[in-house]
Amino acid sequence: MNRSVKTVLLTGFEPFGGDSDNPSWQAVQALHGHQIAGHRVVTRLLPVAFSKSLRALRAALNDSSPAVVICVGQAGGRAQISLERVAINVDDARIPDNAGKQPVDVPVIDNGPAAYFSTLPIKNQLLALREAGIPAEISQSAGTYVCNHVFYGLMHTLRNKKLRAGFIHIPYSPAQASLHPGAASMSIEQVSQALRICVRVALDQRQDQAIAAGAEC
Amino acid sequence: MNRSVKTVLLTGFEPFGGDSDNPSWQAVQALHGHQIAGHRVVTRLLPVAFSKSLRALRAALNDSSPAVVICVGQAGGRAQISLERVAINVDDARIPDNAGKQPVDVPVIDNGPAAYFSTLPIKNQLLALREAGIPAEISQSAGTYVCNHVFYGLMHTLRNKKLRAGFIHIPYSPAQASLHPGAASMSIEQVSQALRICVRVALDQRQDQAIAAGAEC
Amino acid sequence: MNRSVKTVLLTGFEPFGGDSDNPSWQAVQALHGHQIAGHRVVTRLLPVAFSKSLRALRAALNDSSPAVVICVGQAGGRAQISLERVAINVDDARIPDNAGKQPVDVPVIDNGPAAYFSTLPIKNQLLALREAGIPAEISQSAGTYVCNHVFYGLMHTLRNKKLRAGFIHIPYSPAQASLHPGAASMSIEQVSQALRICVRVALDQRQDQAIAAGAEC
Amino acid sequence: MNRSVKTVLLTGFEPFGGDSDNPSWQAVQALHGHQIAGHRVVTRLLPVAFSKSLRALRAALNDSSPAVVICVGQAGGRAQISLERVAINVDDARIPDNAGKQPVDVPVIDNGPAAYFSTLPIKNQLLALREAGIPAEISQSAGTYVCNHVFYGLMHTLRNKKLRAGFIHIPYSPAQASLHPGAASMSIEQVSQALRICVRVALDQRQDQAIAAGAEC
Numbered sequence: 001m002n003r004s005v006k007t008v009l010l011t012g013f014e015p016f017g018g019d020s021d022n023p024s025w026q027a028v029q030a031l032h033g034h035q036i037a038g039h040r041v042v043t044r045l046l047p048v049a050f051s052k053s054l055r056a057l058r059a060a061l062n063d064s065s066p067a068v069v070i071c072v073g074q075a076g077g078r079a080q081i082s083l084e085r086v087a088i089n090v091d092d093a094r095i096p097d098n099a100g101k102q103p104v105d106v107p108v109i110d111n112g113p114a115a116y117f118s119t120l121p122i123k124n125q126l127l128a129l130r131e132a133g134i135p136a137e138i139s140q141s142a143g144t145y146v147c148n149h150v151f152y153g154l155m156h157t158l159r160n161k162k163l164r165a166g167f168i169h170i171p172y173s174p175a176q177a178s179l180h181p182g183a184a185s186m187s188i189e190q191v192s193q194a195l196r197i198c199v200r201v202a203l204d205q206r207q208d209q210a211i212a213a214g215a216e217c
Numbered sequence: 218m219n220r221s222v223k224t225v226l227l228t229g230f231e232p233f234g235g236d237s238d239n240p241s242w243q244a245v246q247a248l249h250g251h252q253i254a255g256h257r258v259v260t261r262l263l264p265v266a267f268s269k270s271l272r273a274l275r276a277a278l279n280d281s282s283p284a285v286v287i288c289v290g291q292a293g294g295r296a297q298i299s300l301e302r303v304a305i306n307v308d309d310a311r312i313p314d315n316a317g318k319q320p321v322d323v324p325v326i327d328n329g330p331a332a333y334f335s336t337l338p339i340k341n342q343l344l345a346l347r348e349a350g351i352p353a354e355i356s357q358s359a360g361t362y363v364c365n366h367v368f369y370g371l372m373h374t375l376r377n378k379k380l381r382a383g384f385i386h387i388p389y390s391p392a393q394a395s396l397h398p399g400a401a402s403m404s405i406e407q408v409s410q411a412l413r414i415c416v417r418v419a420l421d422q423r424q425d426q427a428i429a430a431g432a433e434c
Numbered sequence: 435m436n437r438s439v440k441t442v443l444l445t446g447f448e449p450f451g452g453d454s455d456n457p458s459w460q461a462v463q464a465l466h467g468h469q470i471a472g473h474r475v476v477t478r479l480l481p482v483a484f485s486k487s488l489r490a491l492r493a494a495l496n497d498s499s500p501a502v503v504i505c506v507g508q509a510g511g512r513a514q515i516s517l518e519r520v521a522i523n524v525d526d527a528r529i530p531d532n533a534g535k536q537p538v539d540v541p542v543i544d545n546g547p548a549a550y551f552s553t554l555p556i557k558n559q560l561l562a563l564r565e566a567g568i569p570a571e572i573s574q575s576a577g578t579y580v581c582n583h584v585f586y587g588l589m590h591t592l593r594n595k596k597l598r599a600g601f602i603h604i605p606y607s608p609a610q611a612s613l614h615p616g617a618a619s620m621s622i623e624q625v626s627q628a629l630r631i632c633v634r635v636a637l638d639q640r641q642d643q644a645i646a647a648g649a650e651c
Numbered sequence: 652m653n654r655s656v657k658t659v660l661l662t663g664f665e666p667f668g669g670d671s672d673n674p675s676w677q678a679v680q681a682l683h684g685h686q687i688a689g690h691r692v693v694t695r696l697l698p699v700a701f702s703k704s705l706r707a708l709r710a711a712l713n714d715s716s717p718a719v720v721i722c723v724g725q726a727g728g729r730a731q732i733s734l735e736r737v738a739i740n741v742d743d744a745r746i747p748d749n750a751g752k753q754p755v756d757v758p759v760i761d762n763g764p765a766a767y768f769s770t771l772p773i774k775n776q777l778l779a780l781r782e783a784g785i786p787a788e789i790s791q792s793a794g795t796y797v798c799n800h801v802f803y804g805l806m807h808t809l810r811n812k813k814l815r816a817g818f819i820h821i822p823y824s825p826a827q828a829s830l831h832p833g834a835a836s837m838s839i840e841q842v843s844q845a846l847r848i849c850v851r852v853a854l855d856q857r858q859d860q861a862i863a864a865g866a867e868c
Contacts, residue, residue: 090768091865094864105859113764114737115739116765117741135394137398183297183352186391212753213743214755305551307519330548331548331550357522358574360648429528431577571833621841
């Protein structure tokens with residue numbers, strides 16, 4: 001890879017839990033090779049497996065030396081783009097991963113800190129998404145499954161680096177939601193558009209604004 | 218209007234409740250003039266006002282002599298296309314309509330029957346939408362506001378006619394949901410596509426299939 | 435039974451769907467023999483079976499000649515006492531009943547009207563429950579399973595009688611909800627108290643007040 | 652206070668957000684002076700104010716030298732007892748606190764770690780609550796308002812101590828939910844019973860079991 005070209009790394013996941021597609025990968029893949037604010041988008045598919053996912057992520061980081069990293073995962077049941085604020089140092093899987101492993105109450109990284117905050121400007125991203133008419137919210141929990149595992153592993157790997165990195169959860173695609181009565185969805189096109197906006201805002205070096213987007217309790 | 222051309226009537230509503238757009242009209246309007254199974258789509262905007270809405274609807278029915286009628290309204294908070302099964306003879310408004318009227322516990326039509334069932338093939342429509350990957354469900358209640366009022370008035374007006382008619386509720390548009398934290402949405406394009414499918418299935422004269430889509434209690 | 439004693443009939447259901455208890459019966463049974471406003475509470479257990487439930491209900495009506503009838507059923511997933519407004523003439527079962535029958539899109543009563551409204555003063559009951567600090571709401575749909583079937587059959591049987599009758603849905607009990615992650619519940623004691631209030635209000639001959647409790651769409 | 656008597660500290664909050672009661676305090680107060688497994692329950696009311704809440708908590712810790720500390724707060728909208736897993740180092744208030752302060756995106760403790768995990772045996776507590784028929788769940792987020800602030804401040808204060816401490820969120824009381832259409836609730840009595848069970852399990856020195864109670868994404 002030509003190291004002189006500045007890049008942004010986006011990752012998505014392979015399908016899991018019986019689904020045949022994963023919109024996180026569909027939406028990410030659609031941006032592969034695109035130029036955003038002078039940076040080329042590099043995309044990478046991650047396995048839904050606790051052990052292999054971080055190895056694949058670290059390889060992708062080494063290969064692309066990105067200026068910004070956004071890992072994307074699916075959170076079936078959520079209705080809006082979820083900008084994750086924090087990754088916690090615990091795996092607690094309700095179902096086995098695609099490799100058959102189901103860790104319960106074990107740390108992502110032994111002796112790692114309890115949590116890492118996203119270094120993405122999530123409030124600026126929230127504002128930009130809403131201005132573009134895309135439903136979005138701040139989330140205080142990325143869960144305790146492979147998504148949080150990857151998010152924590154990402155922030156731990158980059159803990160001494162300056163680049164902005166974090167995690168975004170997305171709703172079911174319409175095709176998935178058509179199999180889940182009552183479930184919310186978002187079109188792949190809109191998710192891709194949202195990710196493009198989030199990358200652009202992350203590349204802008206302005207400081208994150210403090211706008212209230214928390215909870216009432 | 219050329220009465221020799223067979224038509225389908227689709228109606229949408231004007232904005233209400235402080236919103237500046239109503240996706241029911243945006244999605245309906247996008248189909249205006251389209252041909253579906255040899256029928257031309259005629260569209261009409263209805264006011265969100267108890268008294269005026271039915272006058273506008275009856276005028277539209279007289280003008281277009283449609284083979285199929287589908288009235289479309291927005292149900293903010295729902296996540297999927299809602300195929301309404303039944304209209305009930307009651308107005309019970311939690312907020313005033315756009316004309317400032319707030320009827321509570323009064324009938325839509327004095328001495329009318331308690332309810333009318335949709336004459337659309339809602340189960341065939343449900344199957345066709347799901348096959349197209351569009352999230353959809355059967356709903357047992359169109360509420361007690363202007364949507365149910367129009368639905369009941371529609372079925373009462375057509376009670377001695379043979380044409381298929383009914384009501385479909387749609388989610389917030391993404392732009393609306395971006396103003397309502399956590400709310401589900403569906404793109405205008407997908408709603409239009411869903412309506413096109415529902416019209417096509419309604420024009421097909423096959424009998425509605427009995428597939429389980431009800432509740433567990 | 436001594437016909438000179440004025441009675442009120444409350445019915446509950448046997449367990450279904452794999453649960454070992456049904457709080458509708460637990461809450462109703464706790465009121466058996468109680469006096470409310472000069473009336474004695476008579477209770478009856480109904481089977482969760484489309485065909486047998488109405489026979490059992492009609493036998494109970496003949497036996498007790500009640501002044502007020504309230505049938506009670508469980509709606510797992512709802513969080514508050516649901517005062518049902520309307521019963522519709524359709525069975526559409528997502529799961530088989532306890533007799534193994536799963537009717538889909540067939541009428542409760544052939545050639546019956548599309549719906550019957552509850553003749554209980556549901557708005558007065560709503561006010562009284564809220565004054566007592568008990569969470570309650572008006573519901574526009576009793577579903578399309580055995581609950582709606584019994585509700586419709588009740589109103590059809592009494593269509594030429596003057597007595598007040600209707601249906602109330604209740605949440606899971608805490609014990610049930612402890613098996614359903616995230617599900618809402620209400621204590622059996624509070625449900626019994628709510629039913630006692632609803633009986634008292636129904637026996638009061640004042641007309642139902644028109645207070646807004648409907649939907650916004 | 653007699654330091655030779657072993658104690659447990661439970662805290663609740665004063666009302667906020669326009670409510671006249673706070674069930675967290677009602678449920679805690681009901682246990683004041685009770686004996687649980689040889690320990691006396693000491694209770695303390697905390698203000699819903701970012702700055703004053705931690706001073707009050709630290710004073711309570713100094714006064715009672717407890718063996719176990721459980722802070723309790725209300726999370727209107729949740730349906731079950733929420734055993735909180737993690738406190739994060741951020742205040743992000745959507746509404747002002749009772750002192751009129753609304754911190755946004757500032758740390759609870761400057762230069763504190765990103766998060767602390769609860770040291771309560773939350774999985775053992777979950778099992779014990781479910782065995783008692785009380786609806787309960789593990790929560791991955793205590794929000795970003797005064798509850799999380801107190802939880803984080805508690806764990807930071809005790810970071811070098813051995814005692815078990817943590818935070819539990821509870822639903823609306825029925826009286827509160829009667830003012831919020833559709834909202835879930837739990838009786839004060841059941842919340843008190845749940846807290847008693849949680850204290851007993853926390854005093855039992857057995858290690859927390861690893862049972863899956865996390866998320867699927």
